[in-house]
Amino acid sequence: NAGVMQNPRHLVRRRGQEARLRCSPMKGHSHVYWYRQLPEEGLKFMVYLQKENIIDESGMPKERFSAEFPKEGPSILRIQQVVRGDSAAYFCASQGYTEAFFGQGTRLTVV
Amino acid sequence: DQQVKQNSPSLSVQEGRISILNCDYTNSMFDYFLWYKKYPAEGPTFLISISSIKDKNEDGRFTVFLNKSAKHLSLHIVPSQPGDSAVYFCAAGPGGGSEKLVFGKGTKLTVNP
Numbered sequence: 001n002a003g004v005m006q007n008p009r010h011l012v013r014r015r016g017q018e019a020r021l022r023c024s025p026m027k028g029h030s031h032v033y034w035y036r037q038l039p040e041e042g043l044k045f046m047v048y049l050q051k052e053n054i055i056d057e058s059g060m061p062k063e064r065f066s067a068e069f070p071k072e073g074p075s076i077l078r079i080q081q082v083v084r085g086d087s088a089a090y091f092c093a094s095q096g097y098t099e100a101f102f103g104q105g106t107r108l109t110v111v
Numbered sequence: 112d113q114q115v116k117q118n119s120p121s122l123s124v125q126e127g128r129i130s131i132l133n134c135d136y137t138n139s140m141f142d143y144f145l146w147y148k149k150y151p152a153e154g155p156t157f158l159i160s161i162s163s164i165k166d167k168n169e170d171g172r173f174t175v176f177l178n179k180s181a182k183h184l185s186l187h188i189v190p191s192q193p194g195d196s197a198v199y200f201c202a203a204g205p206g207g208g209s210e211k212l213v214f215g216k217g218t219k220l221t222v223n224p
Contacts, residue, residue, distance in 0.1 A: 099145055104153055
């Protein structure tokens with residue numbers, strides 16, 4: 001999973017601020033998945049993107065959350081007006097034919 | 112609505128013994144099953160997988176068994192080592208590539224020296 005790069009590793013935001021999480025998939029992969037892990041929970045699918053397209057956003061909260069994967073540059077998961085409940089580890093995955101390869105995650109803490 | 116369930120939040124075994132981690136699923140459309148290992152503050156690492164056309168897959172000390180009729184799979188680690196201590200996630204998907212995975216809540220394995 002070393003090929004999937006996420007930054008920052010840790011992010012602290014005050015309530016009401018915006019959080020931007022970045023992910024670069026493995027070289028040669030054009031699909032990106034975002035997952036969220038809340039405390040004491042498993043990973044929950046949020047969104048699946050290809051370059052310039054959102055394929056499946058069924059796991060995204062309806063408000064404040066958005067994601068993009070532009071033609072150039074990393075995928076961005078954006079959380080507007082963060083609340084304490086957004087505190088979690090956010091993982092990006094780059095998928096081969098079957099298994100997904102994960103980045104090291106961004107741990108978001110909302111204070 | 113938990114489609115993938117790991118009913119044991121934790122498991123403790125002695126070094127050298129067998130560790131058995133269990134996973135149940137409800138969705139008959141799942142065709143591919145995976146186990147991931149996760150250390151604190153790191154991303155999940157792929158461990159082993161199995162497709163529904165098989166009932167067993169082995170890789171070194173790790174073996175995954177699939178009972179499709181019972182919608183149950185298990186991961187066996189033999190012999191267990193202290194370095195195996197981690198959280199293990201079971202995941203499932205429809206297979207065929209480019210499909211989102213559904214994860215269980217994980218089982219924390221502790222292997223005692």
